[in-house]
């Protein structure tokens with residue numbers, strides 16, 4: 001998993017509440033064999049018309065937000081199904097951090113498994129950051145996971161909470177597999193001993 | 202002296218590579234079986250993170266869920282595009298990561314849970330995983346076999362371990378002898394009927410008792426296959442001479458001195474006298490009848506001599522569930538099960554797609570014809586089962602009776618390939634799940650043994666196989 005320590009980037013404003021996983025990635029894209037490649041279908045039904053043409057006013061279609069790496073959104077982001085395709089699509093588009101007042105639980109956890117930092121801040125602070133994001137590509141925000149802060153383009157600093165274990169995993173790029181790999185020595189020695197005890201395996 | 206251990210305890214203890222303070226373990230995996238549906242994202246994950254398959258020599262892949270079973274399947278056009286992409290991805294992943302692979306064109310191809318034991322990949326005392334819940338099948342060898350999800354598939358590919366906490370021990374004992382016409386399928390369905398689909402939740406089941414010992418390896422695989430339908434994490438049967446005889450000479454079984462060493466070890470794989478089980482269920486072999494499901498859960502099972510129950514025969518949440526089930530199944534309470542007319546017969550799947558199953562069905566069919574207007578198909582569990590059935594003349598019996606004789610795959614066990622039930626179609630099926638839509642949108646499934654399926658094909662309704670013997 002990609003490490004997350006600090007990120008300075010463009011933030012796209014999506015001032016909607018209840019952005020659900022069907023909006024994030026509609027079900028016709030679940031038959032894929034990949035986790036990658038879903039970025040072009042991120043927010044598909046909001047982003048394209050029936051003919052597949054871009055809808056010009058959708059935020060990620062606007063020139064100043066095409067390179068967005070941060071999403072600022074309304075309450076209850078990621079509600080709906082448990083599909084891991086939702087964080088896969090967000091990540092594949094290039095977004096590494098979401099800022100919202102709250103998240104659906106499964107989505108929140110899925111983010112950490114996929115190298116995405118979901119930040120929870122009080123509504124008033126999200127509102128301020130939403131305004132900041134609306135300034136476009138010149139307004140870059142900075143996320144510092146170590147310090148647990150978001151700094152707006154004007155230099156306002158907001159602190160956020162995050163579970164220390166999840167923070168540790170994200171900062172070190174560790175997923176379950178990464179964590180298990182930290183125990184590689186145990187696996188190596190088990191394998192050696194097993195190969196002697198049961199060589200036919 | 203150390204305290205007595207169950208078979209599960211012994212296999213577990215022999216595979217713990219690391220244990221954390223909270224009891225979370227890394228369980229070392231001896232065999233990882235892979236199929237095309239649950240693996241693509243896992244391989245993709247390895248690529249994205251620059252990881253490799255830690256033990257490709259312990260990883261075996263075979264496409265089965267999506268593949269058509271018609272004789273023209275070499276023609277790629279028989280597959281839908283989604284399916285073809287998944288199968289092609291498995292081809293490529295197997296090649297890129299250097300894992301053992303049985304492509305669709307290989308005579309050894311078949312359902313992953315039939316191919317594993319057949320090729321000698323599954324052996325006593327091993328840990329076996331696959332991204333498929335019916336991995337429990339391999340427990341018939343006294344192997345600890347778990348189904349896992351896609352992220353765990355990736356975890357096993359990368360680390361050859363699984364993060365696990367130990368389950369509890371449950372014993373299911375089937376005493377005495379089975380009556381004529383009663384099979385392994387009836388045992389395993391009756392157990393679920395007794396314990397319910399959640400009765401095994403949190404447990405690893407060890408099946409034992411005279412009726413289990415008397416089963417062939419094929420029958421034992423049928424029993425363990427459906428352990429998952431009873432909610433258990435895995436099902437196990439202690440290995441014995443039958444197990445050793447089955448394994449001997451298989452392509453990937455040990456040979457020579459290694460065989461001797463393995464045998465010595467395998468003979469230690471049994472539950473010690475006095476070992477503790479957290480739950481015990483006992484059934485008498487002679488009480489088990491040829492069984493059939495009437496609803497949309499594997500626990501909705503009754504002897505073929507019974508009648509369709511009414512919702513009011515149940516309690517709690519099951520009342521509504523049964524009403525919904527009967528509506529879905531188009532059945533009226535009080536109807537004798539043996540009067541339910543069917544349209545389709547499916548013999549196959551990892552539950553009942555082995556040679557012994559085909560023999561049992563052919564024995565009933567011999568000299569009979571499939572009732573007019575019915576659709577009947579036999580789908581051998583592997584190319585090798587198919588070849589053997591042809592050699593034994595079973596294929597001719599099926600064909601003469603009017604069955605379609607197909608190529609190996611999961612086929613009508615699940616609606617993921619072209620073999621599906623039409624809306625409202627009613628099927629006597631030797632598979633393992635009668636969920637709504639499992640065999641096709643609005644299709645109706647009655648789970649039965651191979652002999653019962655053959656009997657139903659002849660009469661056009663659910664039939665007590667004992668009347669045909």
Ligand code: SF4
Nearest residue numbers: 335550551611614615
């Ligand atoms: S035969 Fe059915 S249960 Fe068995 S692996 Fe295939 S789909 Fe799953």
